[in-house]
Amino acid sequence: MTTQASSASQTSDERVLHVLEFPGGYTRSTGPVIGRFLTGLRSGRIYGVRTPDGKVLIPPTEYDPVTAAALGAADEDWVEVGPAGTVTSWTWVDEPRGDHPLDRPFAWALIRPDGADTALLHVVDSGSKAAMATGMRVHATWRAERTGSVKDIAAFAPGEGPAEVPVLAGEAELEPVSVVTLPHRLEYRLRGGTVWNHFIDGMAVGQIRGTRCAACGKVYVPPRGACPADGLPATEWVDLPDTGVLTTFAVNNVPAAGAPEVPFISGYVLLDGADIAMLVLVSDVPWQDVRIGMRVRAVWVPEAERTRSVKNLKWFAPSGEPDVPYERFEEYV
Amino acid sequence: MRDVAVVGFAQSEHSFSDLGWTEADLVMPVVNEVLETTGLKRSEIGFTCSGSNDYLVGTPFSFVAALDTIGAWPPIAESHVEQDAAWALYEAWVRIQHGDIDTALVYGFGKGTVGDHVGISSLGYDPYYLAPLVPGHVAMAGLQARALKDAGFDVDPDPTAPPATDGAAAVILAAGDVARRVRARPAWITGIDHRIEPHSVGARDLTRSDSARQAAERAGVGSGSGAVDFAELHTRFDHEEVLLRRELGLDEKTVVNASGGPRKADPIMATGLIRIGEAAARIHDGSAGRTVAHATAGPCLQHNLVCVLDSEGQD
Ligand SMILES: [Zn+2]
Numbered sequence: 107m108t109t110q111a112s113s114a115s116q117t118s119d120e121r122v123l124h125v126l127e128f129p130g131g132y133t134r135s136t137g138p139v140i141g142r143f144l145t146g147l148r149s150g151r152i153y154g155v156r157t158p159d160g161k162v163l164i165p166p167t168e169y170d171p172v173t174a175a176a177l178g179a180a181d182e183d184w185v186e187v188g189p190a191g192t193v194t195s196w197t198w199v200d201e202p203r204g205d206h207p208l209d210r211p212f213a214w215a216l217i218r219p220d221g222a223d224t225a226l227l228h229v230v231d232s233g234s235k236a237a238m239a240t241g242m243r244v245h246a247t248w249r250a251e252r253t254g255s256v257k258d259i260a261a262f263a264p265g266e267g268p269a270e271v272p273v274l275a276g277e278a279e280l281e282p283v284s285v286v287t288l289p290h291r292l293e294y295r296l297r298g299g300t301v302w303n304h305f306i307d308g309m310a311v312g313q314i315r316g317t318r319c320a321a322c323g324k325v326y327v328p329p330r331g332a333c334p335a336d337g338l339p340a341t342e343w344v345d346l347p348d349t350g351v352l353t354t355f356a357v358n359n360v361p362a363a364g365a366p367e368v369p370f371i372s373g374y375v376l377l378d379g380a381d382i383a384m385l386v387l388v389s390d391v392p393w394q395d396v397r398i399g400m401r402v403r404a405v406w407v408p409e410a411e412r413t414r415s416v417k418n419l420k421w422f423a424p425s426g427e428p429d430v431p432y433e434r435f436e437e438y439v
Numbered sequence: 440m441r442d443v444a445v446v447g448f449a450q451s452e453h454s455f456s457d458l459g460w461t462e463a464d465l466v467m468p469v470v471n472e473v474l475e476t477t478g479l480k481r482s483e484i485g486f487t488c489s490g491s492n493d494y495l496v497g498t499p500f501s502f503v504a505a506l507d508t509i510g511a512w513p514p515i516a517e518s519h520v521e522q523d524a525a526w527a528l529y530e531a532w533v534r535i536q537h538g539d540i541d542t543a544l545v546y547g548f549g550k551g552t553v554g555d556h557v558g559i560s561s562l563g564y565d566p567y568y569l570a571p572l573v574p575g576h577v578a579m580a581g582l583q584a585r586a587l588k589d590a591g592f593d594v595d596p597d598p599t600a601p602p603a604t605d606g607a608a609a610v611i612l613a614a615g616d617v618a619r620r621v622r623a624r625p626a627w628i629t630g631i632d633h634r635i636e637p638h639s640v641g642a643r644d645l646t647r648s649d650s651a652r653q654a655a656e657r658a659g660v661g662s663g664s665g666a667v668d669f670a671e672l673h674t675r676f677d678h679e680e681v682l683l684r685r686e687l688g689l690d691e692k693t694v695v696n697a698s699g700g701p702r703k704a705d706p707i708m709a710t711g712l713i714r715i716g717e718a719a720a721r722i723h724d725g726s727a728g729r730t731v732a733h734a735t736a737g738p739c740l741q742h743n744l745v746c747v748l749d750s751e752g753q754d
Contacts, residue, residue: 109498116526121457126497126499132566134566134567136567140567140568144567144749163642164641165568165639165641167566167623167637167639167642169752170637171637171639171642182695194586194641195582195583195585195586195589195645196581196585197578197581197582197584197585197596197597198581199578199596203557205558205573206572206573207572212575212686214582216582216640216641217641218641223640224639224641224642225641226568226641227568227572227574227640227641228572229572229580237455240589255571255603256571256572257571257572286566286571288566288570288571290562291473291558292497292554292555292558292559292562293555294497294553294554294555295457295553295555296457296459296496296553297457297458297460298460299458299459299460299461301461301464302459302461303459312559313484325522327614329468330461330463330504330507331461331463331507332463332467332507332508333507334506334511334512335509335510335512335513336510337467337481337508337509337510337511338510339467349614380718383718405743424548432541
């Protein structure tokens with residue numbers, strides 16, 4: 107998993123709200139089989155795919171789950187099913203989430219459309235739990251704005267129909283569906299824990315704090331609870347100076363949250379007295395002049411503006427001292 | 440096949456609220472404890488494998504932070520599964536079967552208390568047909584519970600999930616003479632297998648679990664020398680025990696989840712490994728001769744692992 111964008115803010119109970127979000131969502135190719143099914147939904151029709159032994163699978167899969175035979179290559183392997191069907195199992199939702207298909211209580215249901223041998227997961231808009239029963243008949247209701255998504259079916263409703271499909275303007279000119287986009291947003295509520303809290307307390311007063319391993323003596327910053335060399339707790343606190351050497355860097359031409367401008371420089375700084383390099387921003391220097399071995403010093407926000415945040419440390423800037431020969435820090439690169 | 444045994448097991452004091460533990464905070468105590476109980480040093484471990492899930496905390500490569508606790512530098516032989524650590528144990532068991540190493544450390548950890556489980560589980564489903572609807576694990580379990588209820592089983596059709604849990608567990612596997620040296624009564628793995636079913640829940644008969652039955656047959660649950668005294672089943676929902684008892688061929692005499700099971704503590708990604716550890720512990724302490732452990736993954740018991748443990752090795 108990679109993080110495209112994340113943000114954090116303080117909540118009232120001292121936990122930090124951490125949001126993991128991919129703006130615009132993940133896009134994925136559908137391949138021909140799933141694409142054909144979703145293209146069908148866009149036109150208000152439900153298609154199943156036939157297996158060599160004559161079963162009709164809904165939703166269609168690219169391979170037969172039993173024999174692994176490839177499915178859906180020929181037009182005659184496709185069969186329109188539904189729009190009415192039978193509920194084969196269901197479960198009730200009293201409190202829908204904001205990202206659920208319906209904003210009122212509903213049932214999740216497995217629905218076997220007429221003509222199919224397997225069932226589709228979707229929602230049934232029955233109004234009440236008492237109105238739900240296994241074996242009940244339902245039919246698809248369709249959104250007017252359809253994009254080639256499983257959500258083009260607004261919901262299933264009790265009864266046989268009618269299965270009216272609102273006209274989708276300009277549908278004849280549309281290309282078959284080949285890509286889907288899945289929004290991605292998760293919220294977390296985190297506590298920093300003792301190690302992080304002590305580190306951030308230091309940041310609040312412009313002090314960088316690390317931890318030392320009792321066994322090997324190595325100093326880690328940002329602090330970590332365990333020494334990777336020994337697998338033992340590294341819990342002795344060390345106040346570190348805010349000066350060090352740039353061990354490597356990158357010139358970034360894509361804007362990023364917190365970065366001063368474009369291009370900006372990210373780099374690893376080995377603080378004096380530390381045994382691990384720390385990822386930081388480098389600024390106050392033309393990007394052409396940045397070099398490995400450059401001596402740097404932290405630039406802090408003014409004391410009056412400091413908060414309990416790593417953002418107090420704005421970036422590192424050249425200190426003006428002579429460069430450090432590579433041999434002196436190669437162990438840490 | 441080499442005789443391989445579970446020779447050590449440790450689990451955390453699981454928490455139902457976020458105590459601000461890092462991955463290292465969670466894992467280090469159980470790793471230290473399992474090493475102490477076997478008397479093995481970190482340097483004597485031939486292979487390390489862990490199970491975790493980045494979505495639980497919303498951090499990429501969260502397993503890397505836990506590696507600090509095992510002394511990963513200089514580089515060691517190490518692997519990771521984005522899956523319950525029961526599957527990490529399976530990988531470690533296969534690794535020992537290669538014959539060139541005799542020991543493996545397996546651990547799993549999960550912080551279940553900080554995230555949105557319905558959102559997280561939904562992202563684990565396919566992105567075309569299921570994830571856009573955000574059904575989540577509880578609704579999926581509800582579909583299976585209702586199917587069992589309709590089929591005449593005495594189950595609650597509206598299941599509730601176990602409380603969110605933070606925790607970790609660690610197991611040490613050892614082969615042959617090493618196992619006998621470090622543990623008076625090793626829990627020999629006489630059979631282990633895992634099988635998976637179609638992803639689409641609507642393509643399955645939810646009143647059955649073919650994959651659990653196949654894994655149990657291949658692991659030899661029914662073919663062993665004696666009765667199964669204890670079974671530890673990865674049942675996050677009550678109705679799953681009804682189904683699994685039948686598919687694993689367990690009769691009334693088998694005590695299921697004497698530990699309390701996942702309903703009491705569900706540190707996701709360690710929950711399945713804990714089943715193996717608890718089943719082994721009953722052999723270690725002499726209270727059982729033969730036990731079965733089960734782990735599951737995916738919606739409605741899609742993927743099932745069965746491990747048979749015995750106080751006697753096969754040779
Ligand atoms: Zn150390």
